[in-house]
Amino acid sequence: MCKIVKKEILVPNTIYLKVEAAEIARKAKPGQFVILRVDEVGERFPLSLAGWDEDRGTLEILFLIMGKSTMKLSALDEGDCIRDIVGPLGRPTEIESYGNILSVCSTFGIGPMVPMIKALKEKGNKVVTAMEARDKASLFWEDRLKSVSDETYVVLGDGSLGKHRRVREFITEYLESGNKVDRVFAFGRIFMMMDCCRATKPFDIKTIVGLTPIMVDGTGMCGCCRVSVGGETKFTCVDGPEFDGHLVDWELLIKRKRAYLREEAQAFNLWQPDNLRRIAELSELPERISVM
Amino acid sequence: MAEKPKLNLNRVPIPKQTPEVRRRNFNEVALGYTDEQALEEASRCIDCKKAGCKDGCPVNIDIPEFIKAIRAGDMPEAARILKSKNSLPGICGRVCPQETQCEMTCNLAKKGGPIAIGRLERYVADWERDHPEIAEQQKERIRFNGKKVAVVGSGPAGLTCAADLAKLGYEVIIFEALHVAGGVLMYGIPEFRLPKVIVQSEVDYVKSLGVEIKLNHVIGKIATVDELLENGFDAVFLSPGAGAPVFLNIPGENLSGIYSANEFLTRTNLMKAYLFPEYDTPIQVGKRVAVFGAGNVAMDASRCALRLGAEEVYIIYRRSKVEMPARLEERENAEEEGVIFKLLTNPSRFLGDGRGRVRAVELHEMELGEPDESGRPRPIRKPGSEFIMEIDTAIPALGTRPNPIIPSTTKGLELTKWGTILTDEASGRTSKERVWCGGDMATGAATVISAMGAARRAATDIDKYLRGSTEWS
Numbered sequence: 001m002c003k004i005v006k007k008e009i010l011v012p013n014t015i016y017l018k019v020e021a022a023e024i025a026r027k028a029k030p031g032q033f034v035i036l037r038v039d040e041v042g043e044r045f046p047l048s049l050a051g052w053d054e055d056r057g058t059l060e061i062l063f064l065i066m067g068k069s070t071m072k073l074s075a076l077d078e079g080d081c082i083r084d085i086v087g088p089l090g091r092p093t094e095i096e097s098y099g100n101i102l103s104v105c106s107t108f109g110i111g112p113m114v115p116m117i118k119a120l121k122e123k124g125n126k127v128v129t130a131m132e133a134r135d136k137a138s139l140f141w142e143d144r145l146k147s148v149s150d151e152t153y154v155v156l157g158d159g160s161l162g163k164h165r166r167v168r169e170f171i172t173e174y175l176e177s178g179n180k181v182d183r184v185f186a187f188g189r190i191f192m193m194m195d196c197c198r199a200t201k202p203f204d205i206k207t208i209v210g211l212t213p214i215m216v217d218g219t220g221m222c223g224c225c226r227v228s229v230g231g232e233t234k235f236t237c238v239d240g241p242e243f244d245g246h247l248v249d250w251e252l253l254i255k256r257k258r259a260y261l262r263e264e265a266q267a268f269n270l271w272q273p274d275n276l277r278r279i280a281e282l283s284e285l286p287e288r289i290s291v292m
Numbered sequence: 293m294a295e296k297p298k299l300n301l302n303r304v305p306i307p308k309q310t311p312e313v314r315r316r317n318f319n320e321v322a323l324g325y326t327d328e329q330a331l332e333e334a335s336r337c338i339d340c341k342k343a344g345c346k347d348g349c350p351v352n353i354d355i356p357e358f359i360k361a362i363r364a365g366d367m368p369e370a371a372r373i374l375k376s377k378n379s380l381p382g383i384c385g386r387v388c389p390q391e392t393q394c395e396m397t398c399n400l401a402k403k404g405g406p407i408a409i410g411r412l413e414r415y416v417a418d419w420e421r422d423h424p425e426i427a428e429q430q431k432e433r434i435r436f437n438g439k440k441v442a443v444v445g446s447g448p449a450g451l452t453c454a455a456d457l458a459k460l461g462y463e464v465i466i467f468e469a470l471h472v473a474g475g476v477l478m479y480g481i482p483e484f485r486l487p488k489v490i491v492q493s494e495v496d497y498v499k500s501l502g503v504e505i506k507l508n509h510v511i512g513k514i515a516t517v518d519e520l521l522e523n524g525f526d527a528v529f530l531s532p533g534a535g536a537p538v539f540l541n542i543p544g545e546n547l548s549g550i551y552s553a554n555e556f557l558t559r560t561n562l563m564k565a566y567l568f569p570e571y572d573t574p575i576q577v578g579k580r581v582a583v584f585g586a587g588n589v590a591m592d593a594s595r596c597a598l599r600l601g602a603e604e605v606y607i608i609y610r611r612s613k614v615e616m617p618a619r620l621e622e623r624e625n626a627e628e629e630g631v632i633f634k635l636l637t638n639p640s641r642f643l644g645d646g647r648g649r650v651r652a653v654e655l656h657e658m659e660l661g662e663p664d665e666s667g668r669p670r671p672i673r674k675p676g677s678e679f680i681m682e683i684d685t686a687i688p689a690l691g692t693r694p695n696p697i698i699p700s701t702t703k704g705l706e707l708t709k710w711g712t713i714l715t716d717e718a719s720g721r722t723s724k725e726r727v728w729c730g731g732d733m734a735t736g737a738a739t740v741i742s743a744m745g746a747a748r749r750a751a752t753d754i755d756k757y758l759r760g761s762t763e764w765s
């Protein structure tokens with residue numbers, strides 16, 4: 001049982017939680033994740049660590065409301081407890097002095113990027129960050145990223161800021177105008193990471209991405225999280241979650257992630273309408289979520 | 293013995309759900325003896341002077357004595373005798389391969405009718421669970437001796453070692469990676485063979501001895517073995533099992549709808565996917581399911597698939613019936629329930645439906661050749677025998693290998709070439725001082741009772757070592 005000590009609704013579909021988990025906080029490293037189970041009937045699902053405080057014994061996570069599990073988690077409030085949290089899982093990010101780094105993130109990838117940038121900076125790297133969001137209303141933690149990065153660029157999908165609509169356009173222009181980049185780290189939506197790899201490929205810049213396949217145990221026991229990297233099958237939970245994006249079989253990843261679409265919709269729809277109403281009240285989410 | 297009793301060689305059969313009914317539900321298949329049936333079976337035992345049964349039991353249960361207590365109607369005594377040697381009798385009575393252990397060495401086995409020791413063991417354990425007040429009265433008072441032992445993994449090996457050490461006065465903490473204790477007993481062996489309430493009541497018994505179980509603790513991640521030794525534990529017993537899945541390594545194996553047996557069973561048993569959507573974890577079986585391999589794990593996976601609603605379930609195995617490694621009883625259960633065996637057949641690739649799901653498997657026929665290293669005839673591919681079988685789900689059930697998390701994070705642990713931890717069989721000692729190992733991690737995938745036997749030997753040696761009566765090397 002892990003108590004939620006702080007909850008914030010960052011933007012309407014993205015929630016931030018700070019939870020008590022002292023032992024995990026002591027061992028957490030950038031790039032690692034935890035697996036949660038919200039309640040006794042809940043599934044096991046992974047969330048990246050967006051921060052931790054060894055002294056206070058707390059972890060920070062932030063998540064996008066996608067379906068039943070994340071919706072249930074969003075229904076919990078400060079003072080409530082999460083049934084199970086296990087971690088820290090996965091290999092930590094390889095933090096070395098690479099030189100100039102471009103960090104690219106969107107949505108829930110913004111969370112894990114913060115501690116990663118901090119650690120990269122401590123190793124003497126220069127970090128330039130590009131964050132992508134759909135529009136102004138879905139933008140969050142711009143200030144946090146600014147405070148840890150050397151430079152920060154924001155790319156908005158509706159084109160309301162600057163001339164770019166996608167990070168790919170930004171990256172291509174950034175590299176074409178002669179900026180030297182030694183390594184790219186990309187975290188967030190799969191399509192954003194794929195896009196990012198497409199942009200860096202012609203310049204042959206190693207691009208590390210954080211993969212998010214479906215998981216069950218998170219300890220190498222089931223093989224559900226298998227992905228193909230450079231033609232080899234890897235288990236994301238123990239061999240990753242970070243891989244060389246130029247070697248990832250993206251099509252396979254996307255197809256495997258979509259394997260349970262029907263069941264996910266069913267689980268979500270059959271979930272008690274009462275609970276949905278309660279969430280809407282508690283977290284002041286837009287009314288439309290409660291009628292889904 | 294005054295008069296020579298007449299031998300009765302007719303084993304009392306155990307009532308079972310009929311195959312037509314049970315193939316569609318997750319309730320326990322074998323229903324257990326009634327009082328009368330148990331008494332009748334116990335009365336067949338002739339209380340031998342040189343009781344062969346005892347030699348066949350890896351944890352040395354005093355079998356004739358507990359059977360005698362059943363006969364005398366003294367159930368608390370029967371339970372006490374069992375529990376003094378076996379902390380998990382309700383589990384062992386259900387899943388041990390008695391036919392190769394105590395029932396094989398029972399003196400009546402030669403005559404063709406060994407005592408059904410497993411069923412009687414189960415009967416006593418179930419009686420005790422229904423009479424918790426008795427266990428309470430029998431609880432021994434334990435005095436702590438001030439020493440602390442960490443146990444990694446809460447499968448049968450971990451639970452046994454912890455219980456033995458707790459009874460000797462040690463403070464024991466079990467660290468378990470998953471969100472429930474029990475290991476394969478919870479995530480692998482299905483509900484219909486081993487109900488989870490029984491596993492949990494035996495886990496509760498271990499806790500009642502003072503053992504603490506820390507769930508959601510992956511050793512190697514949240515703390516390393518070295519950190520445990522530095523932070524107050526006098527000894528560490530490793531029992532993390534051999535939980536990593538083995539795949540076929542053929543093209544198409546990453547298509548959706550192809551589950552390792554571990555994933556399929558974990559979703560079904562641990563996460564209760566058979567109760568979806570009441571429970572959140574989904575599983576897909578479709579109409580036609582192919583299970584590859586013919587061990588106990590394959591039998592369990594195929595029988596789960598039936599119960600999840602599959603219309604046709606195939607066991608695909610490259611050798612013939614006689615080489616099948618599964619227990620005869622499980623094979624028969626599977627056959628009765630309608631699992632179809634396709635022997636001397638091997639897969640060469642999976643075919644997708646264009647949207648990432650498995651649609652079919654290409655199989656080819658095999659012939660048996662000369663014996664290989666394992667002594668079994670080597671299966672050889674018949675040229676030109678390829679054919680395609682349409683399937684919705686595929687489950688490779690080819691066994692498991694040790695998970696590298698602990699070996700790769702612990703300094704000075706020597707491994708064997710199979711990736712198991714090098715362990716002295718008699719004492720359970722590893723190459724690292726104050727670290728013992730037992731169960732599947734030491735031997736590779738084996739049985740519940742052999743894991744328990746190894747854990748008992750290690751507990752004895754840990755006690756000797758910590759009391760200072762032996763040196764490490």
Ligand SMILES: Cc1cc2nc3c(=O)[nH]c(=O)nc-3n(C[C@H](O)[C@H](O)[C@H](O)COP(=O)(O)OP(=O)(O)OC[C@H]3O[C@@H](n4cnc5c(N)ncnc54)[C@H](O)[C@@H]3O)c2cc1C
Pocket residue numbers: 033043044045046047048049062063064065066067068069070071108109111211212213214215216241257258261264265268
């Ligand atoms: C290493 C890793 C780190 C992650 N970090 C974050 C994070 O920090 N913030 C965040 O919002 N999300 C993160 N995710 C994704 C998150 O786990 C899924 O969004 C979540 O499980 C969705 O569950 P749901 O029931 O709410 O939605 P569902 O309706 O069940 O699923 C929505 C989609 O999420 C994916 N998904 C479903 N079940 C699982 C599962 N058990 N494991 C993984 N993915 C699943 C599937 O692609 C599915 O189509 C991470 C995933 C991985 C593998």
Ligand SMILES: Cc1cc2nc3c(=O)[nH]c(=O)nc-3n(C[C@H](O)[C@H](O)[C@H](O)COP(=O)(O)OP(=O)(O)OC[C@H]3O[C@@H](n4cnc5c(N)ncnc54)[C@H](O)[C@@H]3O)c2cc1C
Pocket residue numbers: 387388389444445446447448449450467468469470473474475476477480481482509510511512531532533534535557588589592695697698730731732733737738739740741743
């Ligand atoms: C489907 C199936 C059916 C079987 N049927 C039978 C049967 O009928 N009869 C029989 O006798 N045997 C059977 N077996 C074999 C038997 O279950 C195993 O031999 C036995 O469970 C091994 O016990 P163990 O304690 O060594 O390991 P396990 O039971 O595997 O338990 C290991 C535990 O350690 C935990 N763990 C792993 N790594 C870590 C870590 N780093 N930190 C913390 N915890 C960790 C795991 O989560 C697990 O809970 C079956 C096995 C399977 C898979």
Ligand code: SF4
Pocket residue numbers: 336337338339340342343344345346355356359397398399400407409
């Ligand atoms: S060997 Fe068989 S008959 Fe003899 S005491 Fe043991 S169980 Fe009874």
Ligand code: FES
Pocket residue numbers: 214215216217218219220221222223224225226235236237238
């Ligand atoms: S989630 Fe089971 S092996 Fe990775």
